[in-house]
Amino acid sequence: MQTVKIVVTGPFSAGKTQFIQTISEIEVVATEKKISRPEERIKDQTTVAMDFGRISVADDLVLYLFGTPGQRRFDFMWEILAEGMLGFVVLVDSVKPETFREARSILDTFRAYAPVPYVVAANKQDLEDAWSPEDLRIALRIPKEVKVIPCVATNRESVKNVLLELLYLVLELIDKEGGE
Amino acid sequence: MALRGNLRDFSTTQLLNLISLARKTGTLTIESNGKRSRLCFKEGKLIYATQDEHGGHLATILQQAGKLTEEQARAIRTRMEIKSDKELGLLLINAGYVSQEDIIKSVRNYILNNVYPIFTWTEGTFYFEASVLPFEDRITIPINLESVIIEGSRRMQEWERLQDELPNLDMALKFVERPDARLRDINLSVEEWRVVSFINPRNTIRQIAQFNNMSDFQIRKIVYALLQAGLVELVQPEGVAKPAPGAPSGAPVMRAPAVKRSVVEKIIGFLQR
Structure with missing residues (x-):
């Protein structure tokens, strides 16, 4: 049995747990805890260790999705989760510009863990006040070579599209480096 | 939007x-x-x-x-x-x-x-x-x-903010594509020209400051203005392999993970169904 891992990261409340829940074939193994800090009480619960979703691709191949905790005080988990990942998705809440700086910082941190492929998913594009992916690219100073993909984490097709874009990128890099 | x-x-x-x-x-x-x-x-x-x-x-x-x-x-x-x-x-x-x-x-x-x-x-x-x-x-x-951005940035006297935006002086700078056309319409100060003349992926921002006898604050102010005006971008200095965690990034360095092409194709095929 071969397993591969994709990490879904991003700031607090970006929609990481929802993203995994939407595509996972199993009920997501979530390590959520009631929010204790008043400033973070914009939702009832938050991920403190990781979210864990699973997609059985074939009898001998399983794709695992790991969601990182969004709050900085749990960032000791990030490096552990990043180990051996195929690539990662940075999920950004497109209606919360106050989280963009944090998203940029998380992106830089994960890039430093491993030079694996990644994409940025501009989540909550179904909301009226959502910043467009191109505006997000400028705001987060994301180079033009990096894909910024519109996303609605509650929509299965949208989540699949983000994962596919990441996988296309992996293929491109394998081809470029002459892999099999 | x-x-x-x-x-x-x-x-x-x-x-x-x-x-x-x-x-x-x-x-x-x-x-x-x-x-x-x-x-x-x-x-x-x-x-x-x-x-x-x-x-x-x-x-x-x-x-x-x-x-x-x-x-x-x-x-x-x-x-x-x-x-x-x-x-x-x-x-x-x-x-x-x-x-x-x-x-x-x-x-x-x-x-x-x-x-x-x-x-x-x-x-x-x-x-x-x-x-x-x-x-x-x-x-x-x-x-x-x-x-406007350059002049506005000159007027910003917020050291903390500058430090926050540009925490790492060990990064280098390079001109964005076709800077000449943009530079023609911009009024740069003497100090800014002195920095511009040293911009090269081999020189870190810290080194440029040393060449010009500038303080960290002065160089941050000038580099920040040039960055916001879109004239230059941050890059890893030549010869440095990997950015430190949290450091601002330059061109993305992505490598293929250690996985077979056929495995990735299988997952793509599954998701496309």
């Missing part, structure tokens, strides 16, 4: 940079401490800015610029048959009171004087309405945002 947010999270400089790079048309409204500024843009250029609800009257602008006396300005403002500033401008030029250059210069200064104070606003909200351009009866002057 709407752009709405708080200046605490997204500064005026970043907003103008975004509007310039995305070549946006529309009106940006910024509200802070009871003050309300409206900035109008056409295809990424600043064309008007005012803190007056109805925009500044041309007669008042020319009076402030010393081109009209107070009495002349008052007389013009009371002549209700003059509908627009454009019409008024034409009348004043034809009557020999002012030249076209006087009007352009005065309106330009009025716009800029309404923009620069906003750079110091750190609290407040903003809202960008795409394709909305009020003040159609006012004279508009297209102004390159790069120059």
